[in-house]
Amino acid sequence: MDVARLPRHIAIIMDGNGRWAQSQGFVRTLGHREGSASVRRIVRACRRLGLGALTLYAFSEQNWGRPQLEVDVLMELLKEFLLSERAEMIERGIRLRSIGRIDRLPDHVRAVLDEVVEATSGGERMTLTLALSYGGREEIADAAREIARRAASGELDPEDVDERSFGDALPSMEAGPVDLLIRTSGELRVSNFVLWAAAYAELYFTDRLWPDFDERDLFEALAAYQMRDRRFGRIASPAKEAPATLAALLASGL
Ligand code: IPE
Ligand code: IPE
Ligand code: MG
Numbered sequence: 001m002d003v004a005r006l007p008r009h010i011a012i013i014m015d016g017n018g019r020w021a022q023s024q025g026f027v028r029t030l031g032h033r034e035g036s037a038s039v040r041r042i043v044r045a046c047r048r049l050g051l052g053a054l055t056l057y058a059f060s061e062q063n064w065g066r067p068q069l070e071v072d073v074l075m076e077l078l079k080e081f082l083l084s085e086r087a088e089m090i091e092r093g094i095r096l097r098s099i100g101r102i103d104r105l106p107d108h109v110r111a112v113l114d115e116v117v118e119a120t121s122g123g124e125r126m127t128l129t130l131a132l133s134y135g136g137r138e139e140i141a142d143a144a145r146e147i148a149r150r151a152a153s154g155e156l157d158p159e160d161v162d163e164r165s166f167g168d169a170l171p172s173m174e175a176g177p178v179d180l181l182i183r184t185s186g187e188l189r190v191s192n193f194v195l196w197a198a199a200y201a202e203l204y205f206t207d208r209l210w211p212d213f214d215e216r217d218l219f220e221a222l223a224a225y226q227m228r229d230r231r232f233g234r235i236a237s238p239a240k241e242a243p244a245t246l247a248a249l250l251a252s253g254l
Pocket of ligand 2: 016057058059060063187189191
């Protein structure tokens with residue numbers, strides 16, 4: 001792995017907690033506890049690597065549909081994580097933020113979240129974004145509604161809505177576009193995560209379940225990323241042959 005060519009922004013779909021627990025005969029919620037240890041490990045590793053931004057899918061808008069007890073455990077673990085990492089985040093210059101419909105979170109969790117976001121707001125080393133009650137489509141629809149509202153009130157000219165200004169209206173884009181999107185647990189889908197920001201992300205899927213995902217797995221993902229040729233629709237390197245004209249190419253059948 002070449003530390004000089006790291007992605008600037010990594011996003012992770014942390015999946016497989018339930019299966020990790022069940023495969024060992026434990027209740028699913030124990031998997032979430034182990035998953036939260038994994039979060040601490042990976043946040044630390046990314047910070048040490050000097051990554052600019054890390055976005056973690058911690059709870060989707062759709063995850064509210066899980067059994068209440070599981071939702072409650074996830075909320076408790078989130079609160080625990082925030083309280084236990086607060087001091088280290090401040091000390092290490094990590095700025096915490098959240099994306100998603102956080103007004104849906106229980107008050108006691110949101111109060112802690114708001115406080116830690118505020119307390120870490122001066123952090124300049126790495127932006128850690130937690131996606132909570134988050135859905136990519138919901139985020140896009142919310143931004144579209146806001147833009148429509150501003151256009152209707154005359155505050156915004158519809159002609160000014162373009163890819164850049166729309167992106168600016170998406171909270172997930174505040175940390176910049178995603179360079180590398182990792183999903184654990186072997187599922188090959190995006191599950192409504194950062195749809196817009198990941199438009200040109202390199203995708204990396206691993207069978208490893210989230211509680212087992214460690215620094216070595218992260219380095220493997222980074223090494224794989226560095227093997228990729230990110231073309232953004234262009235070509236790898238400009239053609240070396242003599243420049244041709246379109247007319248000459250058409251005449252020769254391209
Ligand atoms: C990911 O693990 C954590 C959350 C979605 C909150 P899961 O709980 O989805 O674990 P599996 O996919 O059922 O194994
Ligand atoms: C995606 O995982 C959400 C999080 C990791 C928070 P899910 O387990 O909820 O997604 P599906 O159900 O496999 O698509
Ligand atoms: Mg899952």
